[in-house]
Amino acid sequence: MAEALIACQGVSYRYPITGYLALQQVDFSVAPGEFVLLAGASGSGKSTLCRLLNGLIPYLRGGEVGGTLTVAGMDPGVTPPQQMSRAVGLVLQRPDAQCLATTVARDIAFGPACQGLDRPTIARRVRETAEWLDISHLLERAPHTLSGGEQQRVVLAGVMAMQPRLLVLDEPFAFLDAAGASQLRILLHRLHAAGVTLLVAEHRLEEVTGAANRMLVLHQGRLVADGPPQTVMAGDLAAWGLAMASPVPAPPPDLPLTASESVVEWRDIGCERNHQPVLRGASLSANRSEIVALLGANGAGKSTLLRHGNGLLRSQTGDVRILGQSIGRRPVAELARVVGLVMQQPARMLFAATVRAELAAGPRALGRYDPAWCAQLSKRFGLDPLLERPPQMLSVGEQRRVAIAAVLAARPQALLLDEPTAGQDARARMVLYALLRECAAEGVAIVMATHNLAWAYPLCERWAILAEGRITIDAHPTVILDQPELLRHARLPTTLARAA
Amino acid sequence: MATSVTASLAPLPTATGLFDPRAKLFVYLVTFGVVLLATELTDLLWLNAATLLAILLMRAGEDWRRALWLLSPTLVLFAVIVGLSDGPLNAASAVLRLLGLVTVSVLFFATTSPTDLGESLLASGVTPTAVFLLEGTLRFTPTMVLLVSEVREAQASRGIRLDGIDLLRNGVALLAPLLADVMRFADDLAEALESRGFGGPIRTPLVEYRLRLHDWGLIFGVAALVVAMATLRHA
Numbered sequence: 001m002a003e004a005l006i007a008c009q010g011v012s013y014r015y016p017i018t019g020y021l022a023l024q025q026v027d028f029s030v031a032p033g034e035f036v037l038l039a040g041a042s043g044s045g046k047s048t049l050c051r052l053l054n055g056l057i058p059y060l061r062g063g064e065v066g067g068t069l070t071v072a073g074m075d076p077g078v079t080p081p082q083q084m085s086r087a088v089g090l091v092l093q094r095p096d097a098q099c100l101a102t103t104v105a106r107d108i109a110f111g112p113a114c115q116g117l118d119r120p121t122i123a124r125r126v127r128e129t130a131e132w133l134d135i136s137h138l139l140e141r142a143p144h145t146l147s148g149g150e151q152q153r154v155v156l157a158g159v160m161a162m163q164p165r166l167l168v169l170d171e172p173f174a175f176l177d178a179a180g181a182s183q184l185r186i187l188l189h190r191l192h193a194a195g196v197t198l199l200v201a202e203h204r205l206e207e208v209t210g211a212a213n214r215m216l217v218l219h220q221g222r223l224v225a226d227g228p229p230q231t232v233m234a235g236d237l238a239a240w241g242l243a244m245a246s247p248v249p250a251p252p253p254d255l256p257l258t259a260s261e262s263v264v265e266w267r268d269i270g271c272e273r274n275h276q277p278v279l280r281g282a283s284l285s286a287n288r289s290e291i292v293a294l295l296g297a298n299g300a301g302k303s304t305l306l307r308h309g310n311g312l313l314r315s316q317t318g319d320v321r322i323l324g325q326s327i328g329r330r331p332v333a334e335l336a337r338v339v340g341l342v343m344q345q346p347a348r349m350l351f352a353a354t355v356r357a358e359l360a361a362g363p364r365a366l367g368r369y370d371p372a373w374c375a376q377l378s379k380r381f382g383l384d385p386l387l388e389r390p391p392q393m394l395s396v397g398e399q400r401r402v403a404i405a406a407v408l409a410a411r412p413q414a415l416l417l418d419e420p421t422a423g424q425d426a427r428a429r430m431v432l433y434a435l436l437r438e439c440a441a442e443g444v445a446i447v448m449a450t451h452n453l454a455w456a457y458p459l460c461e462r463w464a465i466l467a468e469g470r471i472t473i474d475a476h477p478t479v480i481l482d483q484p485e486l487l488r489h490a491r492l493p494t495t496l497a498r499a500a
Numbered sequence: 501m502a503t504s505v506t507a508s509l510a511p512l513p514t515a516t517g518l519f520d521p522r523a524k525l526f527v528y529l530v531t532f533g534v535v536l537l538a539t540e541l542t543d544l545l546w547l548n549a550a551t552l553l554a555i556l557l558m559r560a561g562e563d564w565r566r567a568l569w570l571l572s573p574t575l576v577l578f579a580v581i582v583g584l585s586d587g588p589l590n591a592a593s594a595v596l597r598l599l600g601l602v603t604v605s606v607l608f609f610a611t612t613s614p615t616d617l618g619e620s621l622l623a624s625g626v627t628p629t630a631v632f633l634l635e636g637t638l639r640f641t642p643t644m645v646l647l648v649s650e651v652r653e654a655q656a657s658r659g660i661r662l663d664g665i666d667l668l669r670n671g672v673a674l675l676a677p678l679l680a681d682v683m684r685f686a687d688d689l690a691e692a693l694e695s696r697g698f699g700g701p702i703r704t705p706l707v708e709y710r711l712r713l714h715d716w717g718l719i720f721g722v723a724a725l726v727v728a729m730a731t732l733r734h735a
Binding site for chain 2: 126
């Protein structure tokens, strides 16, 4: 039997300052050529373990490491990451911070150049890796001009060009749409077939279970399951904060539309960016108490359409109407009284010293602060224990709840949400689901851009698909799922099992 | 033979421009120093004329015009303040000196990308960390601009204005998320750099830079000119 590539015996890790024990007595080993899925809810210790494997922990973070860990014959506890990187490639979550150079070619060459390889070898590796990952056409592009999915492939190429023996990916599917996720699945399959040892940390289990030949589950820092994916998946996933897409409950009944109920309406919106059309006559409306999912691939223009809804972007053609009135040139801050927008990255909305002050900031700016309503929202969103904490120090799931509550505190009649489930585990998605249902029951019209079809299916009365700059269909979810060709055309999954 | 070597190095970048970036850096630093130290109005006029001629020859007129447009309020303010305190002659000198510094800077940065400069300095033995500081500024400026724009949009969506006088009143709504995100970004960037093997003593330059005869000619020519000017001044 080949020597283990990863040998982890009784490994524990405690973060400095907070003293948080992130890993406790973790035991496992990985043989060369294995494809391991490392599953676990947010905060289970997945990212910590990934960083231990290439020495980022404790090199950058400090803290106390216990037990024995050997990776590719090296001890990451005493070997600097610069040396570990020759054997262990790590792809982190945020692709924009991992594209390090001004062009894709330079970026892929970055790692091999840091290894001190000669120029012809670097050039050959850049060529081969780019061809292998099908990004040769992007080599001269600047990374910041690429989509999230493209950036992720560039990052993967940069790590692959260093020819590591072990490739570790930390939640690589977090910000990918269905098409991007499908491409990444194929890539991982090819890498595995080429003999690369893979360890993929992920809570979107259905993305990886089909390809992995082994599954580890971390729960509250402990390894609670280790075996073939089929066997582990038969265990108590819900108890570990993990859940698969099925079984899926039925969506709410289809309600008849009446023009008078419309809170926000987009009429024939046209928009260009860098002389390229993004929207070409997109029309959509949201009525009181209705939840509408705006679906589409990455780059389809979902965020652009939402930003027209509260006046952040002004339509070059067409019109946006709020409560039946054209928004004209009315300022965004004034429109915020009726339409609230929660962005994909909630941390960018939060600035106050405490959650309590954060909830009050928006309504105060609009002159409609109501302490009783804020207290009610805080209770409903489960924020009471967090009221005196700084919002920037909360988890992403908590920050999203604060951001939505902060927007609702100004009592808008429509709520626009941009990818509300991005980077959230099953438990956080369930909490959000219940909260949005409550908001809709109170009359708020909700439009959310999402690529999580399985989550949106039981939640929404309507799905609207945005493709090629237009809404190609706007109907009840069951009607749309009966038309797989429309979903395929929009680069969306055709079944809910692939869509969580 | 040369073609096959170039082909084997594709898609790595190749050296661009007539002069080596290091030769241009030398000329830039020397000229910057001379403009900074010049006190006579006639000297400053000559220096401005010479650098403007270079701007025209290098076809950097559009960059210069844009820089000047951005700087024009500062130049006017500068002229008024110095004029009121030290008289019109000193005001003219001060404005010409500032204009000269801007012109040589535009000339250098319009003809030398920071990436090329970084690669050439790497070839001269400057540490990879120092070079990345230069490259990183270029790489991450668009990302930071995007971040500022997103935070502004997020706050506007909540009814918090960040334009005009409101920026002073609500500045914390822009600065706090910005600072938090930049710190997170820096953290992620540090991890990404370490994971890609950055931090070692070596990094292969992707472009082979070599100071050629005309580069040395430029360096020594400019040095000789400065020495001659200084000698004539003190004669």
